[in-house]
Amino acid sequence: MSRAFLLIPTLGSIALLGGALLFQYVGGLAPCQMCLWQRWPHAIAIGAGILALLFPGARLPLAGLAALAIAIGIAIAVFHAGVEWDWWEGLTSCSGSGSALSGMTGSDLLSQDGPLGVVRCDEAAWVFLGLSMAGWNAVFSLFLFGFWMRAVRTA
Template identity: 50%
Template sequence: MHRFLIILAAGGSAALLLGALGFQYIGEMAPCKLCYWQRYPHAAAAGIGVLALIIPGTLLPYLGALAALATAGVGAFHTGVERGWWEGPSTCTSGPIGGLSPDQLLDQIMAAPLVRCDEAPWEMLSLSMASWNAIASFGLALLWFAAANHARKQG
């Protein structure tokens, strides 16, 4: 049961990360800064899941839960930015500008996709991707906690 919970939790993070990449590359929806911030903990959780299948104990499942809670928190924050409850980061994305001429800098700015953190590019049942990520990630955190609890009882 312990291994199944880990596979489910880590696999869930991997699936959410793949879904985000699908929206980006297949659906052509460029991510904003907060979107990227939600991806990093999912990648960490997937890696932690691989390690947790090899290394016994409760530490790794708790770290997986922490990663899931981190992405859930960013997703909840992003939802608030999208709904206008609070302000998001003052900048969304930018590339390096060192050593560029004014014309090159203008070309770079004009070629960059305009991605705003306060606009939801996709919704389902009135919830944005950030909202769905927060909900799913809270659920994944519960799976990680269950895996840690199961490991604690076994060892």
């Protein structure tokens, strides 16, 4: 198997995860809960890719693990983008839908004892060419998934 089919998707996940961290820590865009969930598959793929490069005998299961992780990441990203575009309802714990405010008094709503700066999952914090960060993550992850599947087939 060509090491490129391991190296390219590993570096791709490093770039996507690094970009998310740059948007957060340099750009000041705090992530929502689903944004954080989308980071885990890339972290798993990075770890699996590095191990597959270091241990050639374990390439098949590690490339398979990375492909599965990225596939799950794509599903999360597509779901998240759909929530942002109001195609379907998101999780009540992070989109503010449902009855999250029912039973709260005015003083509860004005209290500063709770978490400040909670980021909603149903509002895109950044959009480029009509796609949010979740949408772009889904698009780029599809390409990475293709490389991982090629790595699995040639292992």
